[in-house]
Amino acid sequence: MTRPHLIARLIFAAMGVYLLMRFLNSIYSAVWNLNLKCSPETPTWGMLVITAGLVITLTASLILLFRSDWLARMVTGPDADLCEKVDVRWIIAGLRMTACLCGLVILYWPISLLIPAIINSPRILFDVALKRQEFPLPTRTIATIVMNTIKGLFGIYLIFGAPYYVRWQMRSIAAKTRGEK
Amino acid sequence: MSKNELRIIARIMLISIGLYVLLQTFLTALSSIATLPILASAQIKEMPLIITAICIYAVLALASVYFLIRCANRFSTKITEPEPVDDMQVSWLAIALRLICVSAGVLFLYWSVPNLIMTLYTYMIYKPYQHYMSPKSDIVKYVIMLGLSIYLASGAPRFVRWQVRKTLKQCSKIEEQQPSWR
Numbered sequence: 239m240t241r242p243h244l245i246a247r248l249i250f251a252a253m254g255v256y257l258l259m260r261f262l263n264s265i266y267s268a269v270w271n272l273n274l275k276c277s278p279e280t281p282t283w284g285m286l287v288i289t290a291g292l293v294i295t296l297t298a299s300l301i302l303l304f305r306s307d308w309l310a311r312m313v314t315g316p317d318a319d320l321c322e323k324v325d326v327r328w329i330i331a332g333l334r335m336t337a338c339l340c341g342l343v344i345l346y347w348p349i350s351l352l353i354p355a356i357i358n359s360p361r362i363l364f365d366v367a368l369k370r371q372e373f374p375l376p377t378r379t380i381a382t383i384v385m386n387t388i389k390g391l392f393g394i395y396l397i398f399g400a401p402y403y404v405r406w407q408m409r410s411i412a413a414k415t416r417g418e419k
Numbered sequence: 420m421s422k423n424e425l426r427i428i429a430r431i432m433l434i435s436i437g438l439y440v441l442l443q444t445f446l447t448a449l450s451s452i453a454t455l456p457i458l459a460s461a462q463i464k465e466m467p468l469i470i471t472a473i474c475i476y477a478v479l480a481l482a483s484v485y486f487l488i489r490c491a492n493r494f495s496t497k498i499t500e501p502e503p504v505d506d507m508q509v510s511w512l513a514i515a516l517r518l519i520c521v522s523a524g525v526l527f528l529y530w531s532v533p534n535l536i537m538t539l540y541t542y543m544i545y546k547p548y549q550h551y552m553s554p555k556s557d558i559v560k561y562v563i564m565l566g567l568s569i570y571l572a573s574g575a576p577r578f579v580r581w582q583v584r585k586t587l588k589q590c591s592k593i594e595e596q597q598p599s600w601r
Contacts, residue, residue, distance in 0.1 A: 327590045331512050334586050335519060342523040342571070346530060350564055354556040399585055408593050 239411060240321035244329055246310035248336045254302030255340040255396070259389070261295045266385045268292065303403075307414070326408070333407055334399040341396025348390035355383055425514055429495035432522050437487035440529050444480035448473065472540055476533055487525070494521075498574065513583050517574045524571030531568055535561035 239247075268288045301309070311318075451473045487494075498521055499514050538557045 326594060330590050330593060331515075331586050334582070334589070335512075335515055338516065338582060339519045339523065342519070343526070346527055346564070349567075350531075350560055353560040353563055357556040357559055399582060399589070401585075401589060404589065405593070 239324055239329060240314075240318050241324050241328075242314040242318040242321060243310050244324050244332055246313050247306050248332050250302045250306035250309060251333065252336050252340055254299045254306070255337075255344070257295055257299035257302065258392075259344060261292060261299060262385060262389060264288075264292055264295060266381060304406075307410075329411065330404055330408065333404045337396045337400035337403065341393045341398075341400075344389060345393030345397065348386040348393060351382065351386045352390060355386075425499045425511070425518075426495045429498045429518050429521075430491045432518060433491045433494055433525070434488055436522060436525050436529075437484045437491070440480060440487070441484045443529075444477060444484070448477050468540075472537070476536065479532070479536075480529075483529075509583060509587065512586060513579055516579045516582050520571045520575040520579060521573075524568050524573070524575070527564060527568035528572060531561050531564040535565060 455470075498518055535558070538561060542555075542558065
């Protein structure tokens with residue numbers, strides 16, 4: 239892999255993470271806004287459009303994350319093949335650094351939402367025990383907590399350098415290199 | 420990649436963040452100014468306080484942008500100071516990770532400081548009604564985020580060292596599995 243290819247792949251990976259986050263946010267808002275429970279009032283075309291949007295976003299993010307090789311080759315052009323090949327350590331370091339950057343940016347929002355939830359949880363439990371608070375908690379509260387926990391865990395995995403993803407990428411690059419030889 | 424190139428990249432990143440903050444401040448100030456006549460017509464008691472808060476926010480943001488752009492050269496030199504290791508590649512990796520941490524830290528500062536000021540301000544204004552609100556948890560949240568931001572903006576030395584160690588470990592593991600890559 240040459241340096242332009244690597245840069246393109248790293249940018250595509252970051253875009254893939256961004257799209258995955260958009261996908262998670264869209265699921266959350268789609269479930270909430272369409273209020274799936276009262277389906278007779280929900281316009282079918284609206285559901286279709288939102289589902290199509292979700293599928294396209296997820297597919298695009300998966301392509302950018304796992305199958306961006308052809309895209310990188312297309313963007314960089316044939317001249318990029320003539321550049322010097324990069325050391326395997328640069329590929330690993332680049333992928334890990336991109337993961338780390340994305341993880342840091344992603345983690346800010348779930349942390350800032352989960353800290354008040356953790357701080358307020360004793361008060362909420364107390365209110366539930368005294369029957370001042372309905373139980374189970376409102377769907378929106380539960381959905382927010384679940385969504386932010388997922389995002390938080392994803393952010394932590396990325397900050398750790400996404401080791402499994404990097405290993406998978408390296409395996410696929412190795413297989414491709416062997417195929418080219 | 421030479422040290423000079425790294426310093427230029429650091430400068431570009433810092434100035435880009437500064438420009439992002441400037442743009443966001445401009446847009447926030449614009450929307451605040453747009454709502455001022457509505458608030459004035461509603462004859463809100465805290466009008467002078469609201470104007471003061473907007474002014475403080477604008478001044479703080481502009482001062483930090485000025486500081487970021489003016490001192491970009493000094494900051495970038497500090498970020499790209501070489502690590503005490505012999506291997507140039509390891510040093511480069513540490514510098515790049517430090518740059519990522521500093522950029523994330525500056526962004527976190529920009530996201531948390533105005534919110535912390537706003538929460539403290541709301542806490543002061545609505546003190547009689549605090550039974551119905553819970554600004555305390557918000558204050559704790561922003562103080563934690565502020566601590567995290569300062570740690571990241573200072574280059575997160577322990578995290579960078581840990582990340583470099585892990586990266587090198589993974590590199591050697593993969594090189595063992597694929598000896599042809601060496």
